[in-house]
Amino acid sequence: xxxxxxxxxxxxxxxxxxxxxxxxxxxxxxxxxxxxxxxxxxxxxxxxxxxxxxxxxxxxxxxxxxxxxxxxxxxxxxxxxxxxxxxxxxxxxxxxxxxxxxxxxxxxxxxxxxxxxxxxxxxxxxxxxxxxxxxxxxxxxxxxxxxxxxxxxxxxxxxxxxxxxxxxxxxxxxxxxxxxxxxxxxxxxxxxxxxxxxxxxxxxxxxxx
Amino acid sequence: xxxxxxxxxxxxxxxxxxxxxxxxxxxxxxxxxxxxxxxxxxxxxxxxxxxxxxxxxxxxxxxxxxxxxxxxxxxxxxxxxxxxxxxxxxxxxxxxxxxxxxxxxxxxxxxxxxxxxxxxxxxxxxxxxxxxxxxxxxxxxxxxxxxxxxxxxxxxxxxxxxxxxxxxxxxxxxxxxxxxxxxxxxxxxxxxxxxxxxxxxxxxxxxxxxxxxxxxxxx
Numbered sequence: 348x349x350x351x352x353x354x355x356x357x358x359x360x361x362x363x364x365x366x367x368x369x370x371x372x373x374x375x376x377x378x379x380x381x382x383x384x385x386x387x388x389x390x391x392x393x394x395x396x397x398x399x400x401x402x403x404x405x406x407x408x409x410x411x412x413x414x415x416x417x418x419x420x421x422x423x424x425x426x427x428x429x430x431x432x433x434x435x436x437x438x439x440x441x442x443x444x445x446x447x448x449x450x451x452x453x454x455x456x457x458x459x460x461x462x463x464x465x466x467x468x469x470x471x472x473x474x475x476x477x478x479x480x481x482x483x484x485x486x487x488x489x490x491x492x493x494x495x496x497x498x499x500x501x502x503x504x505x506x507x508x509x510x511x512x513x514x515x516x517x518x519x520x521x522x523x524x525x526x527x528x529x530x531x532x533x534x535x536x537x538x539x540x541x542x543x544x545x546x547x548x549x550x551x552x553x554x555x556x
Numbered sequence: 557x558x559x560x561x562x563x564x565x566x567x568x569x570x571x572x573x574x575x576x577x578x579x580x581x582x583x584x585x586x587x588x589x590x591x592x593x594x595x596x597x598x599x600x601x602x603x604x605x606x607x608x609x610x611x612x613x614x615x616x617x618x619x620x621x622x623x624x625x626x627x628x629x630x631x632x633x634x635x636x637x638x639x640x641x642x643x644x645x646x647x648x649x650x651x652x653x654x655x656x657x658x659x660x661x662x663x664x665x666x667x668x669x670x671x672x673x674x675x676x677x678x679x680x681x682x683x684x685x686x687x688x689x690x691x692x693x694x695x696x697x698x699x700x701x702x703x704x705x706x707x708x709x710x711x712x713x714x715x716x717x718x719x720x721x722x723x724x725x726x727x728x729x730x731x732x733x734x735x736x737x738x739x740x741x742x743x744x745x746x747x748x749x750x751x752x753x754x755x756x757x758x759x760x761x762x763x764x765x766x767x768x769x770x771x772x773x774x775x
Contacts, residue, residue, distance in 0.1 A: 366582030371732055372706050372715050373575035376587075414710050496583050500625055505583045508720035510729075519720075522582050 349444045351435070352550035353391030353398060356474040357517070358481040358493045359384045359543040360525035365496050367541040369413065370509050370520075380409045380418075381535050383491055383527045385483040386547070387472045393435030393444075401425045402470040403436055404489055405452075406533045413458050420455070421463040421533045423485055425470050437465060449553030451516035463532040476544045479506075479523040491527035493542040515553055517545040559655040562646070564602040564609060565758035565768055567684035568727075569691045569703060570595030571735030571750055576706050578751040581719050585623055592619035592745050594701055594737055596634075596693040597757070598682050604646035604655075612636045613680040614647060617699055617743050624668050631665075632673035632743055634695050636680055648675075656761040661726045673742055684754055686774045689716065689733055691754055699739035703752040706734045719753075720771075725763055729771040730755040 361367060361382035363375050384405040391398035402425040409418040424436050438444050442456030468488065474481040481493035495504040507522040525542030529535040548555040572578060572593030574586050594617040602609030613636045620629040635647055649655055653663040676698060684691035692702040705714035717732040735752030739745050758768035766772065 364579040364582070364584035366577055366579050366584050366719075368575040368577055368579070368587070371575070371577030371717050372709055373577060376579070376584075412709075499583055499623075506722050507582050508722070509577075510718040510720055512716045512718075 348551055349394040349438070350551045351391070351393040351439055351444060352555060353388050353439070353547070355386045355388045355391070355547045356476060357384065357386050357543070357545045357547050358472075358474050358483060358491065358525065359541075360491055360493065360527040360537050361541045362537050363541045365524060365541055366507070366509070366522055367543070370511065374412055379411050380407070380413050381537065382407045383489065383529055383535060383537070385470075385472050385474070385481070385489075385491060387474060393439065396431045396435045398432060398435060401428050401432060401436065402472050403440060404470060404483070404485060405440060406489075406529045406531060406535060407455065407459075408533050408535070409458065413455065416458045416460065418455070418459045419461040419463070419533055420459045421531050422465040423470065423488060423531070424465055424467050426467045428467070433467065444551060446552050449515055450549050454515055466531070474544065476521055476546055479521050479542070479544050481525075481544065483527075488531050489527070489529055491525060493523045493525040493544060496522060496524050517547055518554060518556070520545040559761035560605045561761070562602075562604040562650060562655060563758060563760045563765070564597070564599045564650060565765070566598040566600035566602070566756070567691075567754070568595065568597040568757045569684050569693065569701065569752070569754050571701050571703065571737050571752040573745070573747055574751040576734055576749075576751055577717065577719070577732055580624060581721065590619065590621055591624050592743075593751075594618070594699055594739060596680060596682055596701070598684070604650060607642045607646045609643055609646060612639055612643060612647070613682050614651065615680055615693060615695060615699075617739050619743055620668065624665070627668040627670065629669045630671040630673065630743060631669050633675040634680060634698070635675055635677055637677040639677075657763060659725065660761075660763045661759060664725060686731060686754060686756075689714070689731055689754065691733070698741060699737070701735060701737040703733040703735055703754060706732055727753075727755040727757055728764065728766050728769055
């Protein structure tokens with residue numbers, strides 16, 4: 348296994364309600380899972396390949412709960428990545444070079460039955476985890492906006508966090524609201540649904556603590 | 557205007573009809589449209605003016621026809637039958653939202669209640685173990701709650717999860733659990749594998765007292 352490690356900022360938008368029941372091993376709000384994830388690596392490497400500053404986006408669709416399988420996956424990789432960096436990122440996102448079950452991508456890999464060919468595009472990502480705001484854009488393919496959840500009565504920002512001590516994606520995630528569209532081979536139209544902001548620190552053996 | 561000085565502090569457990577993790581904690585809509593459930597707290601340390609409340613237990617069962625904030629709820633309180641007249645009066649005032657700000661837990665939930673059933677005086681058996689993520693309570697013959705860890709649907713391994721609400725009015729941090737609960741009588745229900753939570757909470761006239769609640773204190 349090639350050792351790798353990345354620190355990244357993440358914004359995820361899925362079709363579940365705010366707080367996404369799947370974080371607690373419950374069934375998805377609307378019966379199935381559709382999700383866009385945007386990642387900006389602040390620091391990372393894959394063997395001797397430097398991954399600092401690179402971005403990628405994942406889009407997923409499952410007909411039911413994720414663990415029931417039959418999912419589809421489509422990945423967009425930062426066009427600034429050179430050939431080695433592209434191969435490295437695709438390996439990580441495919442769940443390769445990873446201890447089984449230890450990263451979200453390795454877990455998801457077992458649930459995907461259709462992979463679309465990745466594309467390499469300019470990706471614009473601006474995420475502020477503390478403020479729970481984010482803007483993501485890939486021309487013609489992805490638009491996503493994240494914002495704080497608001498109190499239904501007062502309109503005030505509602506700050507909430509989920510901590511998963513044994514998580515395979517994050518240890519701490521700030522909860523938000525997000526709206527996103529995907530026009531690639533997986534077409535998604537998500538509105539004011541689950542938004543997740545987190546700092547990820549993942550590697551060959553899973554969460555780096 | 558000042559309030560009579562009071563505090564209740566101790567482990568608190570609860571459950572509702574939502575999925576594990578309850579969307580309402582995130583201002584989402586309840587999983588099944590309605591909200592029903594039950595909760596209990598043990599007072600490790602408590603007083604109301606000169607009246608000590610240490611060691612007493614109280615519980616409640618509740619139902620709202622929609623999301624809690626839309627109101628029209630029904631609630632019934634259960635008070636430890638060991639409580640003296642003075643203690644009963646004190647707990648009645650605290651749980652009824654008297655001698656406290658309008659923004660406390662008891663007043664926020666209270667503002668959503670339309671029907672209050674006569675309280676029950678009873679023994680209450682109570683357990684809460686943060687280390688194993690288990691607990692429960694029973695009002696004999698009336699209602700019972702059991703909490704156990706959430707489990708991974710594939711591997712069966714326990715799935716520890718916490719919800720953290722930095723400005724929460726009920727808890728600042730709660731351990732998530734899977735609940736099984738039932739109740740008979742006017743507010744009857746019977747559910748399993750639903751939202752459950754364990755927390756340690758201190759409340760006073762100005763609401764939750766964070767430095768004496770989870771995660772700073774867990775008993």
